[in-house]
Amino acid sequence: MSDLLLLVPFVAVVLLYLLPKRARAVGLWVAFGILALEAAAAVLDRFATVDVGLLAPLEKLLGFHLATDGLSGLVILCTGLVGMAALLVARRTLESVNERFLFANLVLVAVVGINGMAMVRDLFSLYVFVEVTAVATVILVAAGRGDHVLEGAWKYIFLSVVASVLMLTSLGFFLLSTGGITLDAARTGLAANAPLAWIAMALFLCGLFVKGAMVPFHGWLADAYTAAPAPVSVFMAGIVTKASGIFALLRIAQSTLGGATPGREILLVVGAVTIVVGAFLALTQTNFKRMLAYSSISQMGYIVLALGGDLHLGILAAGLHFFNHAVSKSQLFANAAAVEKQLGTLDIDEMGGLGARMPVTAGTSAVASLSIAGLPPLAGFWSKLLIILALWNAKEYAFAAVAILASLVTLAYFLSLQRKVFFGKPLEKWAGAREASAGLLVPAVALALVTIALGIGFPFALRILLGGGA
Amino acid sequence: MIWFTLLLVVLVLAALWASMTTTLLRATLGLALASALLSVVMFSMGATLAAAMELSVCAGLISVVLVSVASLTRPRSIQEEIASRRSRLRRIWPLPLVLIAGGVALSFVHAPVDIVLRLPAGDGDVRTVLWSMRQLDLFGQILILLAGALGVLVLFRKEAKDDD
Numbered sequence: 001m002s003d004l005l006l007l008v009p010f011v012a013v014v015l016l017y018l019l020p021k022r023a024r025a026v027g028l029w030v031a032f033g034i035l036a037l038e039a040a041a042a043v044l045d046r047f048a049t050v051d052v053g054l055l056a057p058l059e060k061l062l063g064f065h066l067a068t069d070g071l072s073g074l075v076i077l078c079t080g081l082v083g084m085a086a087l088l089v090a091r092r093t094l095e096s097v098n099e100r101f102l103f104a105n106l107v108l109v110a111v112v113g114i115n116g117m118a119m120v121r122d123l124f125s126l127y128v129f130v131e132v133t134a135v136a137t138v139i140l141v142a143a144g145r146g147d148h149v150l151e152g153a154w155k156y157i158f159l160s161v162v163a164s165v166l167m168l169t170s171l172g173f174f175l176l177s178t179g180g181i182t183l184d185a186a187r188t189g190l191a192a193n194a195p196l197a198w199i200a201m202a203l204f205l206c207g208l209f210v211k212g213a214m215v216p217f218h219g220w221l222a223d224a225y226t227a228a229p230a231p232v233s234v235f236m237a238g239i240v241t242k243a244s245g246i247f248a249l250l251r252i253a254q255s256t257l258g259g260a261t262p263g264r265e266i267l268l269v270v271g272a273v274t275i276v277v278g279a280f281l282a283l284t285q286t287n288f289k290r291m292l293a294y295s296s297i298s299q300m301g302y303i304v305l306a307l308g309g310d311l312h313l314g315i316l317a318a319g320l321h322f323f324n325h326a327v328s329k330s331q332l333f334a335n336a337a338a339v340e341k342q343l344g345t346l347d348i349d350e351m352g353g354l355g356a357r358m359p360v361t362a363g364t365s366a367v368a369s370l371s372i373a374g375l376p377p378l379a380g381f382w383s384k385l386l387i388i389l390a391l392w393n394a395k396e397y398a399f400a401a402v403a404i405l406a407s408l409v410t411l412a413y414f415l416s417l418q419r420k421v422f423f424g425k426p427l428e429k430w431a432g433a434r435e436a437s438a439g440l441l442v443p444a445v446a447l448a449l450v451t452i453a454l455g456i457g458f459p460f461a462l463r464i465l466l467g468g469g470a
Numbered sequence: 471m472i473w474f475t476l477l478l479v480v481l482v483l484a485a486l487w488a489s490m491t492t493t494l495l496r497a498t499l500g501l502a503l504a505s506a507l508l509s510v511v512m513f514s515m516g517a518t519l520a521a522a523m524e525l526s527v528c529a530g531l532i533s534v535v536l537v538s539v540a541s542l543t544r545p546r547s548i549q550e551e552i553a554s555r556r557s558r559l560r561r562i563w564p565l566p567l568v569l570i571a572g573g574v575a576l577s578f579v580h581a582p583v584d585i586v587l588r589l590p591a592g593d594g595d596v597r598t599v600l601w602s603m604r605q606l607d608l609f610g611q612i613l614i615l616l617a618g619a620l621g622v623l624v625l626f627r628k629e630a631k632d633d634d
Binding site for chain 1 (some may be wrong): 607611613614616625
């Protein structure tokens with residue numbers, strides 16, 4: 001069944017191009033339907049348990065070596081939810097049918113890449129699907145308008161190439177040291193403390209740090225998120241960066257590092273530095289999307305930090321924060337798109353009092369902000385609590401303190417954002433501003449409800465999300 | 471051995487020229503030369519199919535595509551050319567130094583080059599590996615090409631719209 005998660009979006013892209021031009025409006029809804037099925041499959045865990053008898057000949061013919069577990073399900077669910085939100089935002093923010101059609105196609109290609117990353121068990125295949133996602137995303141970023149688009153796309157592609165070189169070199173070293181490039185072979189090499197295997201792992205991690213925008217490789221992210229069209233920002237911030245860099249780190253921490261000391265220390269230091277630097281950079285921003293971008297860097301640092309804690313609890317905490325951040329951050333970018341559509345600007349200093357005119361946008365934005373800051377009873381509280389517990393169990397008290405203190409900085413920049421944009425006296429110059437259209441509110445409200453529901457029904461939801469596979 | 475070393479040195483020089491030259495056409499020629507030399511290196515190491523692939527795709531097809539793109543671009547004025555050359559040289563002059571320093575540093579690392587790779591089933595034939603063992607990666611390659619084709623559609627249409 002997992003083969004279908006690669007084949008269906010791929011075949012859909014090919015078939016959509018056979019449609020007559022006048023029927024292209026349907027492309028966005030086809031992509032939406034595929035992503036809805038994908039999210040449903042992840043929740044029901046059907047792709048792992050369904051009777052595959054009918055698909056056996058196809059699987060034999062293709063010969064793909066794929067495997068699914070709780071972590072794969074988590075990424076596939078996030079991809080479905082975030083992809084649907086991005087498509088709904090695209091419907092209201094991209095002008096022409098053709099733009100929306102191309103966006104839907106590129107999202108489907110990126111989805112194949114992300115699904116592939118979620119299910120492979122081989123470092124080279126992981127690299128291949130990271131590249132598939134990167135190529136589709138670079139084009140999505142470059143398709144925007146304005147002078148800064150080229151800079152954003154250029155930085156993204158340039159650093160992607162650097163990451164690719166690091167990862168390919170690493171694969172060569174793995175072949176030399178272990179004779180294989182499967183995750184199992186890498187684990188064997190690392191367990192035997194082969195120096196070349198550790199050099200290979202360090203290079204692979206550096207490649208993933210670039211893809212995941214960890215400090216000091218974070219330079220590309222803010223430009224790419226800010227330059228990208230609104231639905232691309234939703235998609236990138238929600239799932240692309242996390243899947244390309246952070247999920248691959250999660251998979252490696254789970255399958256190969258096995259709590260080994262050098263790997264854990266690297267993850268702890270990089271995670272902590274990224275949290276702090278990202279949070280303080282977010283605090284100084286005056287552009288709505290740019291602040292969200294630096295906040296993303298900081299929150300992805302939390303996920304990496306969790307991987308350096310207690311192995312099992314750390315992976316659980318990282319997985320949950322991955323999901324929470326994917327949902328809340330794509331929702332905040334949808335909120336930013338609603339504000340930009342009404343005001344024509346993203347400059348926070350020019351805004352004020354929008355809460356009275358855009359109450360739904362303001363309310364959902366507050367939910368996502370407070371969740372990311374880690375306030376109970378929202379979903380983000382639970383994942384941050386688990387991260388701190390994972391660090392505490394591993395006796396990493398200093399890093400647990402960093403995680404707690406940085407949460408205060410997160411709260412500070414999100415409260416500042418809410419105050420400057422939505423609170424206070426409504427400004428005269430925005431007297432004409434109205435609440436965003438239903439098309440932009442639906443994804444924001446739906447994602448905010450997921451955040452609230454997951455926070456309140458945490459024990460039940462956690463069992464569904466991770467299915468005991470992590 | 472001396473010829474092999476010489477080949478590698480010329481390969482690096484060609485790659486450096488491709489990176490540092492200020493004209494697209496020369497950069498393309500540098501890349502084609504580097505690819506052709508890499509093919510020779512692969513041939514001499516017995517990787518004939520990989521060498522043929524490198525020669526046909528990288529030295530051949532990609533060079534043709536790049537030259538076609540270069541021919542479509544607007545030539546720069548002399549002033550732009552001088553300004554670009556100065557700024558470009560300022561930015562990338564450390565590149566050769568980094569390469570030389572890296573080479574010297576690597577020469578002190580005793581990499582275990584005598585390790586015999588475990589060959590995959592099917593005599594390690596690249597065709598067997600590609601078609602029978604790495605189908606998933608081949609599928610990924612097809613996807614990258616598809617994404618590239620979509621990219622051409624998106625970006626060229628955008629370019630045409632901007633020109634209007």
